[in-house]
Amino acid sequence: MERADAARNRRAILRATEELLSSHDLSEVSMDRVAAAAGVGKGTVFHRFGNREGLMRALVEERVRALSDGFTSGPPPLGPGAPPAERLAAFFDAVVELATRNVKVMAAFEQASTDRLNSPIYLAWHAHVSGLIASASPSLDADLVAHLLLGSLHSDLMLRFLRTGETDRLATGLRSMVSTLLR
Amino acid sequence: MERADAARNRRAILRATEELLSSHDLSEVSMDRVAAAAGVGKGTVFHRFGNREGLMRALVEERVRALSDGFTSGPPPLGPGAPPAERLAAFFDAVVELATRNVKVMAAFEQASTDRLNSPIYLAWHAHVSGLIASASPSLDADLVAHLLLGSLHSDLMLRFLRTGETDRLATGLRSMVSTLLR
DNA sequence: CCTTAACTGGACCATCGGTCAACTTGTGGT
């Protein structure tokens, strides 16, 4: 069991990190600053999260949980029940929306991550997308196509379209790309 | 004009960098090590290339020149003359081949780059791909689709498929994806 | 040659992610 003060500090650190990320440039958010902003010692941050990557992953996982639940056990069209093609479209819509609302956090995680492709989140997303593609269109190399599609969600592209306020252009573009590929 | 000793050092630095990149892990290739391996002072490296990003960009540009020349003024199907769809296919084949032969260099550049999307190389590639898409299939959002397709060339995906020796799987997958999208 | 602008080297700097050993504190058992 996690002690009460430990839990309080964990929350303080996560909140401080997200606050710093939203108000400062990524390169200015050092572990020292996070600790200071959270009002704890630097050692505490590392004790809780292991390293920079761990901290950022924890933050991302927090933001991503709703989506994960949504596509594994939520109602259609995101969750099970709808035809694969519709579920895929719903998934990419949801992911783009989530990513645009959390670009800074996603970018921070990407940058701190040693191997993105093996992070639990990427693995889960890839398995989901890959599975849907396979059942919607068995002739495709589902595993590969899933990687290619997920590659579109890199934070730098998201940032680009977010800055110009064209995030729905991205969403529609991706959507139509997915549907063309499955046909 | 560049002095003779300066030119010699530039070459030595570039060669040392590529040698270090190919034999060591990316994180172990520091500017100090590059300088040492090239047999010059650290100051010289920074004087020549400005910063880490500049050095890596110079290296990439060296490797990429042949391809750039190829698609702007070389013979078809890569260069002008062939129908857009064929030129696109040729371009992605060439790019995958080039990327697989230089993953480490590309990865180093990506990691050191502040904003990939505005680097001269990305801009040139995007303009090329976007133009071909527009003329092959005017109903598409060419600019966007070009970004999405180029996103597939991220070094981490390349590394993944290179490690397992499946780079031609990637190439064929991308090729068929492109042709499906244009139809 | 000789002048001078270009080039060079490496000590130096701030900062970073991460460690650690000494200290404090929450908690479950009695």
Added chain:
DNA sequence: ACCACAAGTTGACCGATGGTCCAGTTAAGG
């Protein structure tokens, strides 16, 4: 109510990094 001790906290400290700076060196044109 107390105590023992596991769990948590802290910040000084460490090695490494990218980048700066300037005193000294050197190539090259007149």
